[in-house]
Amino acid sequence: MVTDRSPTAIDEPERRWLRVKHMTGFPRQARDGYFREHGVTRPAATAEADRPAVDAEAAESLPADPETVRDVDRLALETTYLSGKWLVERPPERVDDLWEAVVEDVAAERLWDAKVTTAAGREAFGETDYAVLVFTPNYFDREDVDRVRRRLRDVHGVTEEIRYRPDVYTLDGIHEERLGPLTDSGASRFRA
DSSP states (O other): OOSSSOGGGOOOTTOOEEEHHHHHSSOGGGOHHHHHHHTOOOGGGOOGGGSOOOOHHHHTTOSSOHHHHHHHHHHHHHHTOOOEEEEEEEOHHHHHHHHHHHHHHHHTTSSOEEEEEOHHHHHHTTOSSEEEEEEESOTTOHHHHHHHHHHHHHTTOOOSOOEEEEGGGGOOGGGHHHHGGGGSTTOOSEEO
């Protein structure tokens, strides 16, 4: 196993999440090869023209009205807070193998970053399944977001519908009024 301990074996109350950087030793900011390999625009180099379209067809699947979503996209651009993640839920008997494969993919820069709830986290959050979060660095880059989803489906057997949540949706405090219904934990930008 790539990891010293699997998510299901970590039951210390203070360890609710296991992050790839704990396994690989390098933080996501250091993964320069990912951007080159997959042609992903760095958040700091992202421009207004890169913002995802919010057209009538897309509006039906949005977690809020189109203007709120456009406004939050502007906030993400202003703050360069453009990362986001696919949420994959797995029962205890299936999470360790998926986690090991995801860690290997991050180490090989096929995926950008990931984290998983531990046994302690699953218990603290009152969940029956484990949450595996697979991050992309720039949700405006829909091609990369979709590529990661295809990899989860084709290589890792994630065939059920999963949701993608931009990290900007988790901002709170000063931006809470601006985020509106996007602060709801079930809000997602994409489903596939």
